[in-house]
Amino acid sequence: MRQIRLSGTGGQGLILAGIILAEAALLDGRLAVQSQSYGPEARGGSSKSEVLIDTDPIHYPKITLPDTVLAMSQEACDKYTGDLPENGLLITDSLFVARLPDRPVKNVFSLPITRTAKEQLGKVLFANIVALGALVKITGCVSAESLKKAVLARVPKGTETLNEKAISLGAELAAAGG
Amino acid sequence: MSKTLLMQGNKAVAEGAVAAGAEFFGGYPITPSTEIAEELSALLPTIGGTFIQMEDEIAGIGVALGASLTGKKVMTATSGPGFSLKQELIGYAALAEIPIVIVNVQRVGPSTGQPTAPAQGDVMQARWGTHGDHPIIVLTPASVPECFRLTVRAYELSEKYRTPVILLMDEIIGHMREKVQLPAYDSIPKPERKKPLGPPEEYRAYSGAQTDLVPPMAAFGQGRRWHVTGLIHDEYGFPDGSGKATQELLDRLFAKINNHLDDIVETEEYRLDDADFALVAYGGTARAAYAAVDLARAEGVKAGLLRPITIWPLAEKQLKALGGQVKHIIVAEMNRGQYVLEVERTVAGRCPVTLYAKCNNEAIAPAELLAALQKAKQHTGGA
CATH class of the missing domain: 3.40.50.920 (Rossmann fold)
Incomplete structure (x- = not known):
């Protein structure tokens, strides 16, 4: 079972990113559960979205041991990486996360996710899709085709081209390494 | 046509309500139940139904009970603080035998508690939250597909036994998303309450003559006169202060549920x-x-x-x-x-x-x- 945590600040679109990832898993013919936790604020405050992907039925809907954590804010990186095992994967947004966990994590990708969204697509709000592009490239947790399909099914009409671009920019960041 | 989707528990409740033929929602949105109101505000108008956001949770269940008296299947949805406010009218629905489905997506309490965090602290309140002895049916889904199925089931039981049914959820199930396969809604039998058959002048809205102890329910405005009250009443619905009326009515209200436990209780x-x-x-x-x-x-x-x-x-x-x-x-x-x-x-x-x-x-x-x-x-x- 894959156990993926997407974390950051409320308003960064991480709950939507989790939904898209889970929908991509269903498109791959697997099962997925998505859940989230957040504070009462509409924006700001820590936000996390969790996605479990498996071929067998998923009983417990929450992460018991993450294999991948995406941290899009320093607070999220401090708060939501404590249970990431040493051989886990940590992806951070280098614009916001300056301080990595002070315990060893083997695979760390510090990627300019939000900067890329802003500079190449003109809006920071594509950061969640850039992050998904990177995460799927690194983990292969869903197929690239299903990710694209799932993203396009969820985004507003007229933004399809930009969102497709966001996925490939994310994949390029990942390929360039961490 | 059936469809397979990633869906949130709260949305599955809204879909279940529409599938069961619900045509009215009255309520006041509150975390973590808000998506039920949000979804129904979009769905109900497309099928000729009505969504009303009222000034508070009490008014939300009040208008829903009124709509139920006109023959509609109705819903209200809330969380802890709103569930507390609705208690008086839940008792009214139990005594006046008005079908309604009340959803409570539990969060941490007491009071405002923790609005976005899960808890199951309303189990006893769901049973005994309103004052006085009363029967109640409460269903608890444990998955998104079950949110859909039990919402439909809640309408079946509510219409069949002329009773309020509570769908007691929690934040975990209400907010999680998982795979659900929704049947074609026209393949789902729409639960209907028993209609009166005899001459209008002989109609008794609270008659105990039926073998299942559930009296037929006339829709308001369709030719049969009856009285609805929260007082202990006679077979026509008019207040009756006698000990005999009290004993008989409460006995029947409990028996109409307790005589059918094999139908109602699911594990x-x-x-x-x-x-x-x-x-x-x-x-x-x-x-x-x-x-x-x-x-x-x-x-x-x-x-x-x-x-x-x-x-x-x-x-x-x-x-x-x-x-x-x-x-x-x-x-x-x-x-x-x-x-x-x-x-x-x-x-x-x-x-x-x-x-x-x-x-x-x-x-x-x-x-x-x-x-x-x-x-x-x-x-x-x-x-």
Whole structure:
């Protein structure tokens, strides 16, 4: 079972990113559960979205041991990486996360996710899709085709081209390494 | 045509309401139930139904009861603070025998508590929150597909027994998304309340003459006169201050539910056949319990799960049988111990009953229940 945590600040679109990832898993013919936790604020405050992907039925809907954590804010990186095992994967947004966990994590990708969204697509709000592009490239947790399909099914009409671009920019960041 | 989707529990409730033929929602949005109102505000107008956001939760259930009296299937949805406000009218619906489905997506309480965190602290309130002796039916879904199915079921029971039915959810199930396969809605039989047949002048809205003790219910504005009141009433609905009327009405209200427990009470068993140790868990906590049973079995503990789906009326027959079968029952719930008291009372010493409780904003995890099962086995000594 894959156990993926997407974390950051409320308003960064991480709950939507989790939904898209889970929908991509269903498109791959697997099962997925998505859940989230957040504070009462509409924006700001820590936000996390969790996605479990498996071929067998998923009983417990929450992460018991993450294999991948995406941290899009320093607070999220401090708060939501404590249970990431040493051989886990940590992806951070280098614009916001300056301080990595002070315990060893083997695979760390510090990627300019939000900067890329802003500079190449003109809006920071594509950061969640850039992050998904990177995460799927690194983990292969869903197929690239299903990710694209799932993203396009969820985004507003007229933004399809930009969102497709966001996925490939994310994949390029990942390929360039961490 | 059926469709497969990733769907949130709250949305599945809204879809279930539409599938069952609900045409009216009155309420006031509150986390973590808000998506039910949000979805129905979009869905109901497309099928000729009505969505009204009222000034508060009391008015929300009030207008829904009014709409039900005109023959519509209705819903209101809320969370803890709103559920507290609705209690008086839940009693009114029970006494005046007005069908309604009331959804409570539980969050941490008391009072405003923790708006976005899960809890199961309203179990006793769902049973006894409104004053006075009254019967109630309460269903608890443990998955997104079950949110859909039990919403439809809630309408079936509510219409069939002319009673309020509470769909008692929790934040875990309300807000999680998983795969659901929705049937074509025209393939789902629309539950309908019994209609009066005789001459209008002989209509008695609260007659006890029916064998199932459920009187037919005329829709307001369709030619039959009756009176609706929260006072104890006679067969026509007019207040009757006599002790006889009180005794007879309350007896019938309880009997119309208690005579049909086999129809109403639903439980699920998971790996219980040869189990020595049983978990009893419902709603979001049941999800951890399935996983804990699998983990325990892998470690040689013969564990199983009894999951009440109808949480009220109590599954007394099933719990008694369980008490006679296993060596130990652990009730797991996200509160300080509510359902465990009823399980203890029902099992009545047939085996030890202990509580695994948690109320710190977090779901109970499978590893915690595994540890509780292992401890129970050690305590029993072998098996």
